Amino acid sequence: xxxxxxxxxxxxxxxxxxxxxxxxxxxxxxxxxxxxxxxxxxxxxxxxxxxxxxxxxxxxxxxxxxxxxxxxxxxxxxxxxxxxxxxxxxxxxxxxxxxxxxxxxxxxx
Numbered sequence: 317x318x319x320x321x322x323x324x325x326x327x328x329x330x331x332x333x334x335x336x337x338x339x340x341x342x343x344x345x346x347x348x349x350x351x352x353x354x355x356x357x358x359x360x361x362x363x364x365x366x367x368x369x370x371x372x373x374x375x376x377x378x379x380x381x382x383x384x385x386x387x388x389x390x391x392x393x394x395x396x397x398x399x400x401x402x403x404x405x406x407x408x409x410x411x412x413x414x415x416x417x418x419x420x421x422x423x424x425x
Contacts, residue, residue, distance in 0.1 A: 341372045348377070354384060361385050371397045 347353060348367070357364050364385040368378040375396050382389075393401055 344370075345373055345377055348373075348381065357381060357385055359385075361387050365389065368395075375400050 348357070357367075364381050364387050367373070368382050368387070370378075378395075379391075396404065
C-alpha cells in the first residue's frame with residue numbers, strides 16, 4: 317500500500333472509538349497505530365521510511381514505527397521538526413548547566 321492510498325483512506329475517517337478525530341495529523345496517527353495497520357507496516361520498511369519523513373507526525377510516533385519495522389537508517393537533526401529540535405537543544409543545555417549531562421564515547425573494535 318502506498319502513501320497516497322493511506323491518505324485516501326484517511327478522508328473517510330471521522331471517528332475513532334466513537335470520538336471525533338480533529339485533524340489530518342491525528343487521523344493519520346490513529347490510522348497508523350491501529351493493530352492491523354501496525355502489522356502491515358512491520359513488513360514494509362520502504363513505506364515506513366516514506367511515512368517517517370513526514371514531519372506532520374510527532375517524532376515519537378515516527379521513531380516507534382521505524383523501530384517496529386526494523387528501519388535502521390541513521391537519524392539526524394533533520395528528522396525532527398523545528399519545534400522538537402528546539403526542545404531537545406533546550407533540554408540538553410539545561411542538563412549541561414545542571415551537571416546531569418555527560419557524553420560517553422563507546423569504541424567498538
